[in-house]
Amino acid sequence: MQFENSREFALNLDGQDELRGYRDRFFIPQHDGKDCVYLTGNSLGLQPKSAIDRIQQELNDWAKYGVEGHFDGKNPWFHYHKFFAQSVSKVVGAQEHEVVVMNNLTVNLHLMMVSFYRPTKERYKIIMEGGAFPSDQYAMESQAKFHGFAYEDAVIEVNPREGEHHLRTEDILQVIEDHKDSVALVMFSGVQYYTGQAFNMEAITAKAHEVGALAGFDLAHAAGNLVLKLHDWDVDFAVWCSYKYMNSGPGGVSGAFVHDRHANNPELPRFAGWWGHQEAERFLMKKGYIPEHGAPGWQLSNAPVMTMAVHRASLDIFDEVTMEQLNKKSVPLNAYLQYVVEEAARTNDALSFEIITPEERGCQLSVLTGENGKALFDHLTKHGVIADWREPNVIRMAPVPLYNSFEDIYRFGQILADF
Numbered sequence: 010m011q012f013e014n015s016r017e018f019a020l021n022l023d024g025q026d027e028l029r030g031y032r033d034r035f036f037i038p039q040h041d042g043k044d045c046v047y048l049t050g051n052s053l054g055l056q057p058k059s060a061i062d063r064i065q066q067e068l069n070d071w072a073k074y075g076v077e078g079h080f081d082g083k084n085p086w087f088h089y090h091k092f093f094a095q096s097v098s099k100v101v102g103a104q105e106h107e108v109v110v111m112n113n114l115t116v117n118l119h120l121m122m123v124s125f126y127r128p129t130k131e132r133y134k135i136i137m138e139g140g141a142f143p144s145d146q147y148a149m150e151s152q153a154k155f156h157g158f159a160y161e162d163a164v165i166e167v168n169p170r171e172g173e174h175h176l177r178t179e180d181i182l183q184v185i186e187d188h189k190d191s192v193a194l195v196m197f198s199g200v201q202y203y204t205g206q207a208f209n210m211e212a213i214t215a216k217a218h219e220v221g222a223l224a225g226f227d228l229a230h231a232a233g234n235l236v237l238k239l240h241d242w243d244v245d246f247a248v249w250c251s252y253k254y255m256n257s258g259p260g261g262v263s264g265a266f267v268h269d270r271h272a273n274n275p276e277l278p279r280f281a282g283w284w285g286h287q288e289a290e291r292f293l294m295k296k297g298y299i300p301e302h303g304a305p306g307w308q309l310s311n312a313p314v315m316t317m318a319v320h321r322a323s324l325d326i327f328d329e330v331t332m333e334q335l336n337k338k339s340v341p342l343n344a345y346l347q348y349v350v351e352e353a354a355r356t357n358d359a360l361s362f363e364i365i366t367p368e369e370r371g372c373q374l375s376v377l378t379g380e381n382g383k384a385l386f387d388h389l390t391k392h393g394v395i396a397d398w399r400e401p402n403v404i405r406m407a408p409v410p411l412y413n414s415f416e417d418i419y420r421f422g423q424i425l426a427d428f
């Protein structure tokens with residue numbers, strides 16, 4: 010598409026956007042009486058206006074029924090986790106019993122590692138991307154140490170080539186090949202939080218399996234962003250949070266995927282709790298743990314209904330669209346962002362930066378700024394742009410198809426060029 014740097018052009022694209030009505034379903038933060046240019050849906054998605062009704066419903070049932078709300082409420086809390094399987098499985102490309110909503114992201118990552126990182130003396134290494142999100146680095150480090158391995162020896166990081174900012178799939182596959190006799194787990198993010206690179210999860214999984222390892226993914230930046238096909242790609246497990254592209258509120262509940270082939274494997278060790286026990290016997294308080302079929306068998310605790318109510322509000326919206334539809338908008342929206350950024354740099358000598366996000370990406374664009382990066386970021390903030398600064402000098406922007414418009418992007422370009 011041939012882009013133009015004009016409001017008229019942006020408004021015209023908005024007029025043709027079949028998703029344009031969804032913006033009104035969210036609260037947009039305000040600045041000087043106008044909508045902010047909100048580009049941080051990759052960090053905290055905006056609040057669906059229906060969230061309050063969803064929470065209010067549960068508060069009402071609690072007030073009205075007390076503990077009986079577990080069975081008598083409109084959405085009985087005893088079954089609450091089940092109200093997510095259908096919606097969430099659609100978002101991540103899974104079968105319904107392969108997903109569950111529970112806990113927080115890093116907790117779920119550890120729970121999955123308990124089952125799927127089973128190192129032996131010969132096969133104990135974890136291969137991951139270099140510069141992964143800190144929580145994932147700490148999780149891998151502590152897991153390796155927990156099993157008695159030295160971090161430096163057990164955790165292999167794949168880094169970009171000299172002078173490059175993102176990873177080549179061939180290099181990832183080569184590192185797996187290089188460690189083919191010693192790798193136990195290949196653990197990548199779906200979309201790299203810093204560079205915005207979307208990894209080829211299918212190829213990485215296939216290679217991991219070829220050498221006899223398992224493949225897991227942290228989809229914090231991929232769930233609700235990319236078209237995912239976890240089941241078909243044969244991924245062993247995955248985890249994600251609901252508060253980034255899934256708009257479910259700060260610290261909102263997380264999700265986990267366990268592939269069908271592990272659904273009933275009694276050999277898999279796991280940490281257990283009463284909510285993962287077979288439902289028919291959950292309240293019989295019997296000895297002997299028998300897990301539920303599939304991912305729900307990894308639950309520990311009863312559902313945190315208030316935060317899950319917000320997630321339900323958000324998923325009501327995801328139920329109305331497909332990830333393909335969202336993707337169909339996010340690709341040109343992000344391309345337009347890249348265009349206005351490059352236009353601004355072309356017309357303003359004070360702007361010097363490099364885009365470090367490759368074409369394989371979702372909603373995000375990351376730019377590596379020069380010396381005046383922080384001043385530039387402050388300029389954006391002062392003029393009503395909410396973007397994200399990452400040390401040492403990267404600005405991340407994520408236009409989200411559900412609530413960002415082409416006009417947002419045009420306005421952003423004007424503010425940027427004005428620096």
Ligand SMILES: *Cc1c(COP(=O)(O)O)cnc(C)c1O
Binds near residue numbers: 114115145229250
């Ligand atoms: C956002 C994010 C997290 C955050 O973890 P929480 O347990 O939800 O605090 C972890 N890993 C990655 C890759 C992330 O992007």
